[in-house]
Amino acid sequence: MATISTNNTKTSTIRNPLAALGAALLNWMENYADTKTRRAEIEALSAKTDAELAEMGLRRDRIAHYVFRDLYYV
Template sequence: MAIIASNRPQTGLAALYSGFRDWLARGTEAYIRQQSRRAEIEILRAKSDAELARMGLTRDRIVQYVFSDRIWF
């Protein structure tokens, strides 16, 4: 059995496209990570019902509260 390796370095447009695709993927991932509000939701879920009540919240409205600047309920 023969094994053929075709791991040639990319050149020209292929290298340019590959670099652009990697740059775009890193940027998109960073944006999504920055926009994530999971940490804020977890902090609010850890609060007691009395603490939430002082904030004017109930447990079933935490997600709406966190995303209130993006989604209008």
């Protein structure tokens, strides 16, 4: 049995640019879906009354901070 091993991962990317394009497209689609989901969450929270937001411990001017809280710390 023969085993072939290589540590040069850059070569495989250069040899198959179509795979790199596919990976970039998949990454873009995941980011788009994530953004669309967050937008829906912002719209849903914006539709709530101030009393409903207060029950959640949230102010209207902090909705975007709340939705994107996992991306940055302010």
